[in-house]
Amino acid sequence: MNKKVTTLAVLLLLFFTAIPTIGAATCTQCTNSTFTDLKITQSSATAPTNITLTEVSTGKVTKCTYIVTNAATGKVIGSVTCSCPICLGKGTCARVTAYKVPAGTYIAKISGFGADGCCLNTISKTFTVAGKVACVPGFTQTVSGKKVTFKDTTTGGAYKWTWTFGDKKSSSVKNPVHTYAKHGKYTVCLKVCCSGCHCCKSICKTITV
Numbered sequence: 001m002n003k004k005v006t007t008l009a010v011l012l013l014l015f016f017t018a019i020p021t022i023g024a025a026t027c028t029q030c031t032n033s034t035f036t037d038l039k040i041t042q043s044s045a046t047a048p049t050n051i052t053l054t055e056v057s058t059g060k061v062t063k064c065t066y067i068v069t070n071a072a073t074g075k076v077i078g079s080v081t082c083s084c085p086i087c088l089g090k091g092t093c094a095r096v097t098a099y100k101v102p103a104g105t106y107i108a109k110i111s112g113f114g115a116d117g118c119c120l121n122t123i124s125k126t127f128t129v130a131g132k133v134a135c136v137p138g139f140t141q142t143v144s145g146k147k148v149t150f151k152d153t154t155t156g157g158a159y160k161w162t163w164t165f166g167d168k169k170s171s172s173v174k175n176p177v178h179t180y181a182k183h184g185k186y187t188v189c190l191k192v193c194c195s196g197c198h199c200c201k202s203i204c205k206t207i208t209v
Contacts (some may be wrong), residue, residue: 030118033059038110038123045157045195047103047129053096055110061120064112066096071105071126084112103131133157135194137203146180146209156194164189180209 035057043050053066067079078098109124135156142149152161152174163171165178166186180186189204 027113027117027119030059030114030120033057033061033114033118033120035061035064035110035112035120035123038108038125040108040125040127042127042129045130046132048100049129051098051101051106051108051127051129053098053108053110055112057112057120060115062113062115064110064120067109067111068098069107069109071107077101077106101129103129105129132197133194135192135197135199135201137190137192137201139188139190139203139205141188141205141207143207143209146183147177148180148207148209149175149177150188150190151175152190152192154190154192154194156197158192158194160193160200162191183209185209 035055037056039052039054039056041052041054043052051068053068055061055064055066057064061084063081063083065079065081067076069076080096082096105126105128107124107126109122111122112120114120133156135158136154137158138153138155140151140153142151148165150163152158158174161172161174163173163176163178165171165180165188167180169178171178185206185208187204187206189202191200191202193200
């Protein structure tokens with residue numbers, strides 16, 4: 001990792017964990033400002049993943065606080081308070097990204113203050129980060145004369161398939177149908193790449209046509 005990337009990672013880590021959150025101060029509920037949504041996006045379908053939280057609001061927002069807790073344990077995994085004069089777009093106070101969030105179910109919550117020190121409404125949303133799924137390649141085949149229908153049975157979120165049929169022919173579709181020139185025994189191999197583990201694995205079988 002180069003120095004620039006290392007510095008950025010350290011700054012983001014400090015930004016997300018070390019800044020104190022807005023306290024539970026007593027104040028008047030805002031009438032002209034409100035949070036309308038809390039958007040949660042994941043950079044990957046499985047852990048570890050980056051979670052980006054984006055607040056959407058109407059009216060003037062001067063400060064907002066994001067808190068993310070583990071739904072099972074109640075432990076706070078990250079919190080940050082943002083001053084909102086530096087906005088990323090109309091109706092958006094701030095965007096915060098947490099890096100390498102492990103598998104689990106979490107609750108994201110946002111609260112904040114309006115222009116005159118009033119308290120905005122809070123929004124809470126639950127989201128789940130899935131664990132890694134093992135990539136186990138597999139396939140079945142149905143032989144009808146010289147025609148063979150192959151069916152992929154891989155687990156782990158396969159998204160790329162490479163078939164070799166043992167007769168110098170190949171295919172990249174998920175469930176190919178292949179016709180051999182003559183009867184005999186052939187070694188068929190399937191290589192799959194899976195999103196569950198971000199890896200590629202292969203399996204070979206000998207079939208009789």
